[in-house]
Amino acid sequence: MPTTDPALPVYPAACDDDVVPDYVQALEQAAHYLNDTQKAMLRRAWAVGAAAHAGQNRKSGEPYITHPVAVAQVLAEQGLDVETLVAAILHDTLEDTPLTRADIAAQFGETVAELVDGVTKLDKVQFANRQEAQAESFRKMLLAMARDLRVILIKLADRLHNMRTLGAQLPEARRRIAIETLEIYAPIAQRLGMNLVKSELQDLGFRALHPWRHAVIEKRIRSQPLARREALAQIEARLAQRLAMEKLEHRLVGRVKTPWSVYSKMRAEGRSFDQVMDVFGFRIVVDTVADCYHALGVVHAAYKPVDGRFRDFIAIPKANGYQSLHTVLFGPYGAPIEVQIRTREMDLIAERGVAAHWAYKAGEGSSGNSAQARAAAWIASLVESQRGTGSSLEFLENVKVDLFPDEVYLFTPKGDILALPRNATALDFAYAVHTDVGNHAVTARIDKRLAPLRTRLVSGQTVEIITAKSAAPSAQWLEFVVTSKARTAIRQHLKQLEHEDAVQLGHYMLDRALGVLGTALDRIPMDRLEAYLAENRYSRLEALLADIALGNRMPVQVAQALAQPAEGAPADVAIAQQRPEERIFITGGERGVISFAQCCQPIPRDPIMGYHTAGKGIVVHRLDCPHVSEYRKSPERWVAVDWAREVTGSFSASIRIDVENRPGVLAQVAAAVARAESNIDRVEYLERDRSIAVLRFGIEVRDDRHLAEVLRGVRRLQVVQDVQRG
Structure with a gap:
């Protein structure tokens, strides 16, 4: 046990609460998990710090000791150990008071002294105006982090409290500190998985940097219309009901957007405030990993998922150890619903990151959770890389690339380098090589090992795409590609399939109309057909047939022009009266050329009729639809349809x-x-x-x-x- 120096004031372990300031009592309440001996150590640290900072005040006029105690309270709310809390209370003493490192080691032990010393080294070089000074300070911070992760936790808590009390600073200092927070500290908190700290740092930095923008967005968030609140309640009730029906023990909470998150999305995606806010967010916390996937099935049954917006960070955690299932659903009135599903432990780690379940043991290294292990590995790799950099500026730029991993860099088998967005898959890589490679991709070989096309890629991998002539894109591919080139190429191919369906249907409809006139498409003279196509500006017969299927050309009129009946023959009447008996049978698998009217919503076994509608193809109505009487005025647009013997789908x-x-x-x-x-x-x-x-x-x-x-x-x-x- 460390000895007590009689020259230093010692606050007794047992003391009436009425002589303890409120801010110290607040700290002890936050650190309720400590035992009596540890709480006594905490009070002793406050007494030593208060004596050392005696006579010092913050710019706000408060006694300076209130700041380090508040920093310790931030860490206590994260569940940090007593040594970290003591170091937080004393973190400014070496720089600003006569207290020495030896004094702290004598009072509280070598580990606390090392932590205070590590934080002090960071503050000796200020993040001033010169970029080189900022970079060198960051390098020193990294080395301190490598020795003990708790150094950066203290620094983040210190920065968080400073941001909470930034109003006392001059405008120029507020701006400098805010930029520094948004560019360095918030990303580090995110990289360490500390999302609660990261989120608050970002929002406070935004408020300091752009106070007017922050105020406007915050006011609009608070004054959401009644309709949105009702919709939110309706969605929450429906999700809760579905989860309860499945007997899933869960905690369901709505996620509230911060002004910074709204502003960032508006700026990054070029969207208006209403477009950004027209998204409902929920988090579902369950007991086990199996329950996570069960809950995912439940929410997908409650609302349809949006293609390409599902992410499984449980099977593939983020670099900071974050685990959760993310999905986006089609909500009421078209508003998306963003849902996160995770276990209680994952939720704790998602919010606190390396601070969750702190399991540090002096002299034995970190034996904590996966977030801690990943953070330690990340810092170790940065320490290794900084040895090979020529300057602090170069090192800082390298770290920023790691803190903001917007791209991954990949190699082709020939050694060429391709840059793709973060979360890009092997299929994105295939389309980046060539559209034909993507369209015929079957599987991938990543670093010489076979892998599915949906595999997400990381920088430095060598990727080879295996193709087959018979392979073709499917709609499921849109669920996991992230690049616009891949998405566009897949959709174009699927549209081509719809076009082929339209050509086939148009051929059937035109042949049927020609049959009424006693002829067929293959019996029309080629020169007459080509003349008609040229006159109506069709490059190919397929374009005409697709236009017929989509309702842009009436088959009766095209048939009349191509068959050229004798003068005086009442062609329109003949065609109208001689309705062919062949019907188009609906199977439920039609793509784009047959749709179902929303006015009457026909379902299988309803008596139905088809109406040829411009731009929509054949729209199916129930025979008792109130609009049918209006459609009777255009019998040439009627199409005989019926349900097939086997109909699939919903x-x-x-x-x-x-x-x-x-x-x-x-x-x-x-x-x-x-x-x-x-x-x-x-x-x-x-x-x-x-x-x-x-x-x-x-x-x-x-x-x-x-x-x-x-x-x-x-x-x-x-x-x-x-x-x-x-």
Whole structure:
């Protein structure tokens, strides 16, 4: 045990609370996890620090000792050990008071003295105006971090409290400190996985750097319209209900955006405030990793996921040890829902990073969590790299590349280098090499080992793409590519497939119209066909056929022009009266050329008709749709359609429900719909008074029998007075 120097004041371990300042009591409350001996050591550190800083005040006028105690409180809230808290209380004594390193070592031990010395070395070279001084200070900070990670934790807590009390500084100093915080300290906190500290540093830095912008955005965040708050509550209730139905123990919280996060997204993505805020964020915390994936399935059943926006940071943690599942869902009225799913331990590490479950043992190195191990490995690699750099400036630039890893650098088998965005996959690499390579990619060989196309790449890897002539892009590829070139090429190929479907349907429709005139497309003279294509500015016959399928050309009119019936023949009447009996059978797998009207929402086994609509192709309506009477005025646009014997997929439908207006009714109805194995797309209130509410649920069903099953399940509820197809 360290001995007590009689020349230094010692605060007794047991003392009445009324002689202890409030800020010290606040520290002890935050450090409630310490035992009595450790709490006594904490008080002794405060007494020594208060005596050493006696007569010193901050620019705000408060006694200087309030600052280091507040720094210790920040660390106590992170659950740090007593040695770190004591070092935090004393972290400014070596530089600003007569207290020596030997004094601290005698009072509190060598480890505390080493921590205080490490922090002091950082402060002796200020982050002043000269870039070289800033870089050299950073190099020294790195070396101190390499000896003991707790040095940077103290420094981050010191910076956080300084940012909280930045108002007392002059404008020029506020700006310098804010820039330094945003460029150095916040990224380091992020790299160490300390997201709570990082987030607050960023927001405080933003407020100091751009006070007017911060104030405007903060005011708008606080004054969100009632409709958004209602939508947020509706989404939260639905997610909670689905999770509860699956008997998943969970904690569900809405994520509140900070002004800095809103501002950063507005600036980075060129979006307006309303576009950025039109995103709902939730975090789901469960018990086990298996529960994480179970919860993911539940939220994907509640709301459809957005292609390409799912990230599995549990299987592949971030460089700072962060683990979580990220997904983006299509929310009500088109607003995205960002959801994070993680275990309790992952949530603790995500918020506190290397400070979570601190397990440091003096003389034995760090034996803490994965975030600590990754941080230690990162710092060790930086220490190694700094030995080979010529100057502090060069070293700082290298570290900034690591702190802001926006790109990964990869090698082709021939040694060429390709730069791709962060999180790029082997498939992104394939498209970066050549579009044809991407379109025919089958798998990848990364550093001579076979790997799936969805594998994320890291800098320095050598990637070879294996192709096959028979391979082709699929819609699933859009779920994991990140580059615009890959996304564009995949979508273009999928559009080509839709185009082929349109050409096939257009051929069928034109042949059918020609059949009424006693001819067929292959019997039309080539010169007449080419003349028609040239006259209507079609480069190829396929373009004409696709236009027919999409409703931009009427097959009847094209057939008349190509067949050239005799003068005086009532062609229009003949065609209108001779409706061919062949029907287009809908299987549910049609791509782009057949759609279903939202006004009447036909589902399999409903009596239906098809209407040729410009730009949309064939739009399918129910025969009892109120618009059908209007369509009868254009019989040439009618298309005979029917359901195939086997129809796959889900179809949109609406149900209108009259319910008692009381708490929990919405959840009961949603649960009944869920029990019938139907997904809910949207919920809206049509009418509402004190006793009755009329709801419309947009749901997905397989056919009319499935819809009937949903209606029966809802009708059984005691709170439901009436339910019908809407």
